Amino acid sequence: GAVVSQHPSRVICKSGTSVKIECRSLDFQATTMFWYRQFPKQSLMLMATSNEGSKATYEQGVEKDKFLINHASLTLSTLTVTSAHPEDSSFYICSALRRDNIQETQYFGPGTRLLVL
Amino acid sequence: GENVEQHPSTLSVQEGDSAVIKCTYSDSASNYFPWYKQELGKGPQLIIDIRSNVGEKKDQRIAVTLNKTAKHFSLHITETQPEDSAVYFCAASQNYGQNFVFGPGTRLSVLP
Numbered sequence A: 001g002a003v004v005s006q007h008p009s010r011v012i013c014k015s016g017t018s019v020k021i022e023c024r025s026l027d028f029q030a031t032t033m034f035w036y037r038q039f040p041k042q043s044l045m046l047m048a049t050s051n052e053g054s055k056a057t058y059e060q061g062v063e064k065d066k067f068l069i070n071h072a073s074l075t076l077s078t079l080t081v082t083s084a085h086p087e088d089s090s091f092y093i094c095s096a097l098r099r100d101n102i103q104e105t106q107y108f109g110p111g112t113r114l115l116v117l
Numbered sequence B: 001g002e003n004v005e006q007h008p009s010t011l012s013v014q015e016g017d018s019a020v021i022k023c024t025y026s027d028s029a030s031n032y033f034p035w036y037k038q039e040l041g042k043g044p045q046l047i048i049d050i051r052s053n054v055g056e057k058k059d060q061r062i063a064v065t066l067n068k069t070a071k072h073f074s075l076h077i078t079e080t081q082p083e084d085s086a087v088y089f090c091a092a093s094q095n096y097g098q099n100f101v102f103g104p105g106t107r108l109s110v111l112p
Helices: none
Strands: A004-007 A010-013 A019-025 A032-038 A044-051 A067-073 A076-081 A090-099 A104-108 A112-116 B004-007 B010-014 B019-025 B032-038 B045-051 B056-059 B062-067 B072-077 B086-092 B106-111
Touching: A004 A090, A010 A019, A019 A032, A019 A090, A019 A112, A032 A067, A032 A076, A044 A067, A076 A090, A104 B032, A104 B045, B004 B086, B010 B019, B019 B086, B019 B106, B032 B062, B045 B056, B045 B062, B072 B086
Parallel strands: A010 A112, B010 B106
Antiparallel strands: A004 A019, A019 A076, A032 A044, A032 A090, A067 A076, A090 A104, A090 A112, B004 B019, B019 B072, B032 B045, B032 B086, B056 B062, B062 B072, B086 B106
C-alpha cells in the first residue's frame, strides 16, 4: 500500500500557542488530502479537504481561521492549530488520495496526538 | 448526506473462530466501500475495499461482501488471531473521496 507520514507524532503545547502538523505522501502525488480529528473511543470526523494549489474546504462547524490548512505541493499538506486551547487536544489524522488509472484510494497517516496544557 | 451505521460496536471471539462486522449506508450514490483497521495510538490502515461493480472480494483470511440493493456490506475475518484485535471502521464514499463517511467502529477482541 501507499505510505503517508505525519510529523510530529506527538506534541504538547501551552494554551495560546500555535502548532503545525505536516502530512506527506511519500511514494505518490496527492492533489487531495484530508484532515480528520478523532476523540477517544470515537470514529474519525472529517475536518477539511485540502486541495493542492487552492483553498481548503472545511466541514460545517470547523473554524477555518483556527485550523489553517496549506497544501503547497503535491506531497505535502500542513494543518496549523492557531491559539490552541485544551479543548483542541485530540488525535489528528491526515489522509491522502491516490489516483490510479481508474480508481482512487485513501491512505491514512499514523496520526498526531496533540495535548494542550 | 451519507450515513453509515456499523454493528456490533464490540465483538469478542475465540482465536480461530470467524468474525463478521456489518455496515449499512444510506446514499445510493456511494460506490466505494473500504475497511480500515486501527490499532491503539495509530492511524487507520486499509485492509480491504470493494467497489460497487463487485459483489465480493477476498484477500487471504479477509473478505468483504456488498449488497447494493439492500445498501449493506460486511467484513468477514476467518481463523482469527490475537493480532487481529483492533478497532475496525467501515466507510462509504463516492468518486475522488467525496462524501467519505466512516462508520462508528467495532472493537474486535480475539481471545487466545
